[in-house]
Amino acid sequence: MGSSRMNGPDFICVGMPKAGTGWLFDQLQFHPDFWMTPLKGLHYLDRVSPPMKNAVKKLKRIKKRPERPHRRAGDERDQSVLEEAVSLSGKPRDIRRYAGLFRFKQDLLSGDITAPYAGLEEDVIAEVAAILPEVKIVFLVRDPVARAWSNVSMAYRGERFDRNLLNDTQAFRSYFLNSTMYDFSFPTVIAERWARSAPKVQFRHFLFDDIENQPEKARGDILNYLGADPDKASGQIAADHNRKASAVKLTLTDSIREVLVEHFQEELRACAKMFGGHAREWLVRYGL
Numbered sequence: 001m002g003s004s005r006m007n008g009p010d011f012i013c014v015g016m017p018k019a020g021t022g023w024l025f026d027q028l029q030f031h032p033d034f035w036m037t038p039l040k041g042l043h044y045l046d047r048v049s050p051p052m053k054n055a056v057k058k059l060k061r062i063k064k065r066p067e068r069p070h071r072r073a074g075d076e077r078d079q080s081v082l083e084e085a086v087s088l089s090g091k092p093r094d095i096r097r098y099a100g101l102f103r104f105k106q107d108l109l110s111g112d113i114t115a116p117y118a119g120l121e122e123d124v125i126a127e128v129a130a131i132l133p134e135v136k137i138v139f140l141v142r143d144p145v146a147r148a149w150s151n152v153s154m155a156y157r158g159e160r161f162d163r164n165l166l167n168d169t170q171a172f173r174s175y176f177l178n179s180t181m182y183d184f185s186f187p188t189v190i191a192e193r194w195a196r197s198a199p200k201v202q203f204r205h206f207l208f209d210d211i212e213n214q215p216e217k218a219r220g221d222i223l224n225y226l227g228a229d230p231d232k233a234s235g236q237i238a239a240d241h242n243r244k245a246s247a248v249k250l251t252l253t254d255s256i257r258e259v260l261v262e263h264f265q266e267e268l269r270a271c272a273k274m275f276g277g278h279a280r281e282w283l284v285r286y287g288l
Helices: 021-029 053-064 077-087 095-105 115-119 122-131 144-157 163-167 169-177 180-184 187-197 208-213 215-226 254-275 278-285
Strands: 011-013 111-113 136-141 202-207
Touching: 011 115, 021 111, 021 136, 021 215, 053 077, 077 095, 095 122, 111 136, 115 180, 122 187, 136 187, 136 208, 136 215, 144 180, 144 254, 163 169, 169 180, 169 254, 187 202, 187 254, 202 208, 202 215, 208 215, 208 278, 254 278
Parallel strands: 011 111, 011 136, 136 202
Antiparallel strands: none
């Protein structure tokens, strides 16, 4: 297990945002069966002419502090892949050139974890399927209400959300419907888009509830799907590691909860039907 024969990424994680993509990146970047690019979120496929801002920032940090050790002792691939990624900045999206970034993995597994890929359009999905027919798609799914609220808390931490909106349900509803987070809020729509546009590509969903409640099992399920060995440790990173555990979170009020449940009630029912498992419990959670 853990050996790649593919040209290009072995997998692409297409989100959802706030559904465990950071957890997954940590589990894989330190796992001995993987070589991951040194940044989470390449943001290549979701741009017509990718600016590669994350790669530009990361490369500057590495060059500014060359004494800082790489994640793998003596491995200079981090800087090499970032330099190549930066060279793609501002140029028209080219999935073959994107695939070339992953040659640095050599014979290890590798992939791209970019949460906003949840919003990829059907033409991009079809092109990915045509050029990378053997790629595995990972889709992390979270209860739409809880995911939306987690996104609001993140916006609050970034000073992009006025908590006074919590006192006005109409103002909050308007804020939410007009925010970018709304674009990634319907997991069944995302899954159906992939099924229509890339029916032959391997696509598997994993529920955030399992990551949260049974992290060791969730980790094992994902690693098995990707062809890696779940018995190998991810360095010092435990399966239940959560880099954002101490992050400030807003308290979901009853009135705002009602707004979100009302908005997502049909999607919650669709999730229960499509994904099963914990998704069925969401209906009970919200009295549906």
